[in-house]
Amino acid sequence: MMQILFAVSALLLMTGISYAQAETPVIDQRQTNQEQRIDQGIASGQLNEREANRLNKQQEHVNKMEDRAKSDGVMTKRERARIGAAQDRASRHIAREKHDRQGRRHR
Secondary structure, eight states: OHHHHHHHHHHHHHHHHHHHSOOOHHHHHHHHHHHHHHHHHHHHTSSOHHHHHHHHHHHHHHHHHHHHHHTTSOOOHHHHHHHHHHHHHHHHHHHHHHTSSSSSOOO
């Protein structure tokens, strides 16, 4: 009887942990879009290697922010706002770097 109770308790604990993960589809989709923008900039020659590396590091920073916010299983409005602001900054940097004159040389 004690083994069954222990097994049921363990099962409930495991399902509770899986439900505790914060869902962030909007943040995840935006990260994907921004990574695609960087990849497109590399492919088109709008971004040079140095610019692309800097932008990718910024994306990694935002991913780490998201991971830390999710670590306790709950993402607060304040955490979402901070991540959103970081994504806004990253988006501006991507646009600025893609449209400067350092990528592909214009003739």
